[in-house]
Amino acid sequence: MHCQPDHKHQVYIWLKNEQTCLICDEATHSRHCVCNVCETELPWLLAACESCALPLPMDGLICGQCLKKPPAFKQVIAPWTYSFPIDSLISRFKHQARWPLGQMLARLLGQHLQHRFDTTELPRPDCLLPVPMARKRLRERGFNQAHMLARWLSQDLDIAVDEHLLLRPHDTVAQQALDAKSRQRNLRTAFALAANADVTGRHFALVDDVLTTGATAHSLARLLIHAGARRVDVYCLARTPKPGT
Template sequence: MHCQPEYKHQVYIWLKNNQTCLICDEASESGDCVCNVCETELPWLMDQCTVCALPLPMDGLICGQCQKFPPAFKHVVAPWTYSFPVDTLISRFKHQARWPLGHMLARLLGQHLHHRFDEAELSRPDCLLPVPMARKRLRERGFNQAQMLARWLSERLDIPVDEHLVLRPHETVAQHTLDAKTRKRNLLTAFALAPGAQVQGRHFALVDDVLTTGTTAHSLARLLMDAGAQQVDVYCLARTPKPGA
């Protein structure tokens, strides 16, 4: 079926002379299907923690949480804060299977990463790893949005993706329903490496849609670092601000 994630071709028709912005439905000359006005007005993440990308009043700082409990990952790259309209676009991509929206956001994330690589602000990873989804939730949704984002990024960045190196063998309660402390306990045994996984000395980038507390990313990064990884970064579409900010 052409609605399955394994389908290799375009999931929508690309009209050369009549492209419209996927956000405002107005005409767009951009190949990313977003007009210049909407792209400019997206909630771009500016001043942030240099480790976890938490929005901060000033740039170049490390947030208190990362100072007190340094995460296992080195950098988080997220172009936007999780606010309107990015939060709505991600939700429609995940929960309504609006793949063109996810594809558009992945292309813009890829552009953002290309710029960071070219400016030598960020080192290129050896491999992209999508955050695995619990089997029950995968059956309910029908696809893993992190897996799709990783595939699109892999094509744009020319970096290989490994969808089977990290496994999620145990069912866990959905993270968004838990507080930060319970999230950590929930993920203690959630992830595992595939048998024979090649990790030693490699630089990985975890791919997900949104980073909230960073607990999932930390758990996966700790698993990889303990197995001998050289470095683990996190690439995501959006970063949530601190509650109450």
């Protein structure tokens, strides 16, 4: 008696399947489903503010806004600027439910973070926290892209993720339609911590898709720091440039 059936036809082996680049549709052997050419030509963020990751002409600087009013978070890590084709890939992931695109970007972000952990003094966080989404928008979209990114990063980096520690009990106006000051006012009472949240002395990393003004990240980081967190970083796919640049 054989444990496996006697099958003489060719067996399809997934591990040897040639992948297709999700950007240019050309064949690739990369496990991230992006070819070397497309990966190289992505808008990599090479010089940025050491605090908020705002694109700057030179590396190793802190932008004027962070010098004037330091944010509650310690550091933003973003591999790319929010420009083509990253802006299109993120938009299709968020608004068209193109989850393979989101997973590809999350895998590349995880690779970027692991490199930073290994080669710089960037400390590994104790836990990943996806930025919570307003309930109305969650019902409309059907999923929170930050939750999905955090789960994929958790798998690749072996860092715990807590999707329930941060709450968004009140729906607010969509941030995209507001200027920087209006965004801050809009978020003053938008977030809360779950009951009995374990925060004291811990290092957290907020996970989101794009950082624009940093108002959401600042509000959440301030909430965590005031509750006793040791440090809060921000991991996102892309950072928008300063308006007009």
